Amino acid sequence: MKIHTAETLAQMFEDHFLQMRTPDDPENLYAPIRYALGEGGKRMRPTLLLLSYNLFGDNMAQALDAAAAIETFHNFTLLHDDIMDNASMRRGRPSVYAKWGENVAILSGDAMLINAYAALQRVPAAVLPQVLHAFNSMAAQVCEGQQYDMDFEQRNKVSVVDYMHMIELKTSVLLAGATTIGALLAGASDDDVRHLHRFAIELGLAFQLQDDLLDSYGDERLGKKIGGDILEGKQTYLMVTAMSNADEGQREVLRTAPHRDDWSDEQKIAAVKAVYDTLDVPHLTEQQINIRFARATAMLDALSVPAERTESLRTYAASLIGRKR
Amino acid sequence: MKIHTAETLAQMFEDHFLQMRTPDDPENLYAPIRYALGEGGKRMRPTLLLLSYNLFGDNMAQALDAAAAIETFHNFTLLHDDIMDNASMRRGRPSVYAKWGENVAILSGDAMLINAYAALQRVPAAVLPQVLHAFNSMAAQVCEGQQYDMDFEQRNKVSVVDYMHMIELKTSVLLAGATTIGALLAGASDDDVRHLHRFAIELGLAFQLQDDLLDSYGDERLGKKIGGDILEGKQTYLMVTAMSNADEGQREVLRTAPHRDDWSDEQKIAAVKAVYDTLDVPHLTEQQINIRFARATAMLDALSVPAERTESLRTYAASLIGRKR
Incomplete structure (x- = not known):
């Protein structure tokens, strides 16, 4: 059996995905879809789906349509999230919402779903009922995650447990949908499907926490602006962990710093990060990422396939959270 | 084989539909769905699905889930259409959009889909691939219809052909999805499936034209306000027919009357209807409804089932456009 690297599979997917056609008319419905699905995504979810399939089978053509389904679904969520978040940019260019307006973004998002x-x-057909079930359950949970995320913006106290639950729904579940469906397509056993589901849940949590960490402590040299989450007053793992460990004075800083009119952005970021540092939050976050990543790889160890078949997936998982294998 | 009346099937559906459960949390995601799907709809699409199924089989329980799918889809389109149309009322009570706001309406609509x-x-499972295909193709076309509808609002010239194409997509296709899926579930032949599809396309056109006609020429005693479409400047079969038959002076009246600040609503409506009457538009519309309805019933004549089995569906179809059988 041929095991492909993540790069090969991502390229295989890209070739398949970009040759898929949408109708020309109505232009205002389909042009935004072509725009949103064009090159530029990391294709993480289809790659995970194909890697999971490839653990048990190498007839990759059989898995490309499901991979396209999951990438299309992911981009649908981004399109509608951008309306809800009033986001004008996406992947370095105007969002569909900003470019075509809200009504077009709603309807072309619907058509994308x-x-x-x-x-x-x-x-x-033989696996369609199971795959459809997995897809539906994934899709519903992602909507729940987005709703909790919006609900949290209205709350001033979000517990670490609530936050982890939200990102599990909003981020992990989509990765788990990908690995689950990949395994189902290849006829994997129930146990293997379950392990790959859990693997992706843990990996997704590690990935989101890493994302949270880099937003405040990333490398400016990589061209990413540091501190965006802090300035937006977003709930992140760093913020909810700090809030749960802070004393009253520190809590006050965390709550008010982002909104102080008399401070520059740099001052706001420095004030919040000073509290994070005092409370050892970056280190606690690193620890949590390592725990989650270890749990994820343990799930791969538990699979019924020979260890060497899991190499590609392990390497890819590690790369997603900037870890060496 | 037991043939049920439309009333019996509608009730059977209602009982099934209202006992379906959604999760409690997150409240802001699922409460709007319960609100939108609650009692109040005419349940026209599930009734058509069940009537179509019942032409070939009477194990009605097998068709209830697909009927629920189509009614849920229909209500999803209303929910998102209300955002796009800025509509604050739906079935005599506040729309989800008006009651919960736009973000909740977008996301709970997504979850409903x-x-x-x-x-x-x-x-x-045996019919799932065909049913899913029919459902997807229906759903995509309904989105196309909504996009054309929005596009037409920006155009001052819409031909009768364009208008008929738009309402075929926006209205007929959903009814045709219902009859097609009902027939597929019962294992009907390809010919019968095709006939039932065409039946619903024609019925949907007759239904929409009747709706257009009643909005301007309905019976005030039925409590419906007359002339709403005229005041909103909506494209309707009456308007596009009048525009295509009008001379320059009449066209000017049709174009400007709805927007005249110096006229009362009654004056605007009377001016437009005077042009309609001069051009014999109500009569032309009636004729078109009759032609479409005749084509629809001819499709039922072409079915491979004994004529008496089609009685319930014929009676229901006639009732939908206020015709006697």
Whole structure:
């Protein structure tokens, strides 16, 4: 059996995905879809799906439509999230919402979600009921995650447990949908499907925490602006962990610093990070990432396939959270 | 084989539909769905699905989930349409958009569309690929219809052909999805499926034209306000027909009357209807409704089932456009 690297599979997916056609008319419905699905995404979810499939089978063509379904679904969520978050930029260019307006963004997002299911309908009939079930349950949970995320913006106290639950729904579940569906397509055993589901849940949590950490402590030399989450007053693992460990004075700083009119952005960021540092939050976050990543790889150890078949997936998982294998 | 009346099937559906459960949390995601799907709809689409199924089979329980999928999908379109149309009322009470705001309406609409597919996943595996295909193609076309509808609002010239194409996509296709899926579930032949599809396309056109006609020429005693479409400057079969038959002076009246600040609503409506009457538009519309309805019933004549089995569906179709059989 041929095991492919993540790079090969990502390229295989890209070739398949970009040759998929949408109708020309109505232009205002389909042009935004072509724009949103064009090159530029990391294709993380389809890559995970194909890597998971490839653990048990190498007839990759059988998995490409489901991979397209999951990538289309992911981009649908971004499109509608951008309306809800009033986000004008996406992947370094105007969002569909900013470029075409809200009504077009709503409707072309809807059509994109339907397109995702249209890709799914080409899945082999024998596994279609299970795959459709996994996809639906994933999709519903991602919506729940987005709702909790919006709810949290209205709350001033979010516990670490609530936060982890939210990012599990909003981020991990989509990765777990990818690995689960990849395994189902390849006819994996129930146990292997379950392990790959859990693997992706833990990996997704590690990935989101890493993302949270880099937003405040990343390398400016990589060109990313540091401190965006702090300035937006976003709930992140850093913030909810700090809040749960802070004394009253520190809590006051965390709550008010981002909104102080008399401070520059640099001052706001420095004040919040000073509290984070005092409370050892970066280190606690690193620890949590390591725990989650270890749990993820333990799930790969538990799979019924020979260890060497899991190499590609392990390497890719490690790269996603900037770890060496 | 037991043939049920439309009333019996509608009640059977209602009982099934209202006992379906959604999760409690997050409240802001699921409460709007319960609100939107609660009692109050005409349940026209599930009734058509069940009537179509019942032409070939009477194990009605097998068709209830697909009927729920189609009713859920229909309500999803209303929910998102209300955002796009800025509509504050729906079925005599505040729309989800008006009651919960736009973000909740977008996201709970998304979850409702996913719920529709979740109902579909319980369809018998043997017919699932065909049913999913029919559902996806229906759903995509309904989005196209809504996009054309929005596009037409920006255009001052819409031809009769363009208008008929738009309402075929926006209205007929959903009814045709219902009859097609009902027939597929019952294992109908390809010919019968095609005939039932065409039946619903024609019925949907007759239904929409009747709706357009009643909005301007309905019976005030039925409590419906007359002339709403005229005041909103909406494209309707009456308007596009009048525009295509009008001379320059009449066209000017049709174009400007709805926007005249110096006229009362009654004056605006009277001016437009005077042009309609001069051009014989109500009569032309009636004729078109009759032609479409005749084509629809001809499709039922072409079915391979004994004529008496089609009685319930014929009676229901006639009732939808206020015709006697």
